Amino acid sequence: MEKGNQTNVSEFLLLGFSNSPRQQALFLALFLCFYLTGLLGNLLILMAIASDHHLHIPMYFFLANLSLVDLCLSSTTVPKMLLNIQTQTKSISYPSCLVQMYFSIMFTNMDNFLLTVMAYDRYVAICHPLHYSTIMTQSLCACLVAIPWVIATLNPLLHTLMMTHMHFCSNNVIRHFFCDINSLLPLSCSDTSLNQSMVLTVVGPLFVVPLGCILASYAHIISAVMKIPSAQGKLKAFSTCGSHLTLVILFYGAITKIYMTPISNHSTDKDLVASVIFIVVAPVLNPFIYSLRNNELKGALKKVLDHRKIFSQ
Template structure:
């Protein structure tokens, strides 16, 4: 097939999960339900935190930002997939595909950074409790979030600018349910050496540094807990980390699962299925983890729902 310049390529085709027409209604209902649960659950977390002044602390500030990012992260991929299933279509425009890649990388990277910032917050709270309010002041909290947005915005933008140099064949098929950077690089007709080099260069600041930061924070937390003589004090201190640690394990566990499945099986169908775990399932479970394992959030959600019912 003759390669054409990307300006002449008007659309790509997302192969999705299955071409079986009998399976489409089930997939539509399943992903619509998961998307609504994700959006509603994270929105309730945001509303509960914003409406209760005793939750206006750094930990819950970061949690509300994480919930907002999770809504955006899921909204990057699922709505387009639902539209394609409903319309029995597989197409996505060239501009729409690049836009999806940009926001997917940006919100996925923000998830990564926010989990690291939240680990640092727990480290300061447990290891330096007397200086917590001084260190984690509102100015630093906002600065950490803005720095995360700034860094990942420019990284995602450079990826897109490099992507615009590539050429694709007419009718290019992407063996996934959304446009992902790695998949686009595989189906490109032109040389992707520069793109791949930038991916490898960015692996350290976007993956290794956050993971190292989380491991360092929790190593210090565990070391501090071991020095405590009171068992009740240890449990109370570590209980504040339980929800965050569960989300961290879920996020990196599913991401690692996607990487290993793609590296071992080389099956596009298998990669698509495992990708659902970190693109849809993880953002959906985060509100449940924080609400069930955190008494403050659970209580705030209960009071918020009761207050809402009283207005109806």
């Protein structure tokens, strides 16, 4: 694109998924259902963990943080998408776009860190059960959450500040349903090589290193579980990790496709699908995956629902 005539645009157009009225109505109903289900499910998990003192242990502390982050991640992007479909408008202002980009990166980073912390928690619980209470202290748990929040807050700030110094000319059409950094960079008429390098060099390690820690944790977990003599013991140990591992596969599969490959190799349709998986689908699956296979959490959820029934009467 010509680098002269650098007149910054005041708004962007989010193309979303389809221009067909019938398909848009389908997407509106589908994503509204997903969003409300995820919102309700994650709120119930937060209420259940907060109200039951038996769940005030590291595993559920990390799960509560994950539910909060999933709730915020979907709320950063999905309501605006639903509003655009409902009102038949595709516009988002330039400042709103940058704010959306910032928070989507921040909460995605936190999802990433929390999945890593939860893998470490399962590693300690299974491989060092006798020392679990002495290792997973309140201060360590607080640090394992606080430090990721600091990193997750500062990392997108770097990308957002760099984006504010870029020029956008006549092309303001984002082929996505939210302001993703990889969709914004190709629209700029400035030199984006530094931004693209920063995405790969900064974002890459932020996901590669945690993923390596998760894989290392599960390698030790599998080794420890295989030494358990009884089949029932092995099944019980694996069941405590199966929920977490399901989310890890979904999350990192989608993230790898979007943020760990060069922008030139991206496909709009595949990026849309991958984004839907970790922004829309994962926050919905999180409450179901953890609650349906966890008797303690199911019991706490039942108490919350029963209490609300009594209160409503």
